[in-house]
């Protein structure tokens with residue numbers, strides 16, 4: 517049966533108005549009425565009923581033409597400009613995408629299947645006019661046969677002009693994304709986050725939308741007059757909020773990926789803060805800087821541990837400062853029987869449960885044992901014990917590094933543990949705000 521849709525057009529059966537109701541009932545009964553589109557009046561007064569072209573068979577047409585009381589004289593046509601029904605009007609972008617792809621596949625001579633339907637993306641990242649698809653979709657062999665029309669359809673269904681697809685972030689320290697541009701000339705995009713403009717090439721730099729809460733938190737930190745060292749600056753995800761909103765006086769931004777450095781340079785200019793930032797292009801472990809920072813950002817996961825010695829070196833040796841240490845902490849689920857009255861679902865970590873702060877606590881004259889008392893306070897506030905244990909071990913280790921470096925006692929204090937996001941099943945990206953000060957002579 518040659519009743520395939522062509523791209524943008526919809527198959528329909530045309531009949532006289534007096535047969536329209538009977539035809540409609542038949543098509544509904546056979547589940548081939550295309551409810552995504554309205555019935556359409558045709559020139560000359562006939563009525564066109566949209567049908568699912570890929571399901572309409574020769575048998576259907578024969579049954580309709582068969583003489584007798586059920587006879588419905590009709591002919592097949594293509595509606596070039598179908599009008600979406602009300603039901604179609606409330607479709608989500610994902611449904612719209614699926615529908616357009618279905619039409620493309622069928623129109624190209626293929627047949628739609630559940631496998632293809634499962635292969636259609638349900639979510640994506642949008643960067644202005646570019647949609648970034650994940651690596652999990654369009655795996656079926658048939659997609660490739662559709663050529664550029666596939667990506668043109670994806671773009672038009674999602675109201676975009678460019679399409680790119682992500683592979684896995686390459687395992688090296690550069691965190692380079694393996695993103696391929698599928699439609700469009702280049703991968704440069706622009707984002708505005710919390711009033712800050714970021715531009716970067718999606719095919720060359722990583723973007724972490726999940727870090728938005730941390731970017732907002734950083735923006736609200738009181739950093740007036742401070743010097744920041746951002747050891748893993750990337751395109752400036754954190755450097756910029758520190759400079760633009762948190763009023764840091766100056767930032768040293770370390771980054772070894774030349775593409776990220778290029779984006780960072782552009783972003784500093786875009787936001788008018790290029791005079792307050794020095795970019796150190798290279799491996800931060802070789803950084804020559806020391807004794808300059810009031811605050812050090814260590815935004816690398818799964819661990820920034822390799823940067824801890826350099827973070828200690830750049831902290832001001834007479835007054836110390838605050839480290840913001842990112843880390844992925846693994847949380848092992850407690851057996852349900854050990855948690856009376858708590859279902860497994862309730863045990864699942866949530867962002868809200870994990871965000872704890874006690875900025876109000878007295879910080880003067882703290883000694884290293886304060887780390888322990890912080891621990892009790894945090895547990896009371898439902899910090900995961902694993903986060904707590906990791907934070908305490910880190911605080912001890914950093915204190916050791918600082919004492920070894922300067923040959924005198926220092927204290928460290930856990931100010932806050934922020935849960936940024938969790939990765940299934942039990943890995944949590946957390947940020948430890950650690951205050952580090954040299955102990956004043958008695």
Ligand SMILES: C[S@@+](CC[C@H](N)C(=O)[O-])C[C@H]1O[C@@H](n2cnc3c(N)ncnc32)[C@H](O)[C@@H]1O
Pocket residue numbers: 689690691722723724727747748749750751753754770771772773776798799800801815816817
């Ligand atoms: C997670 S990404 C970007 C970061 C941003 N802080 C965020 O969380 O969205 C970490 C950045 O650190 C850079 N990087 C990793 N190790 C580095 C090193 N030893 N020296 C300098 N840059 C490094 C990577 O190239 C990458 O751009």
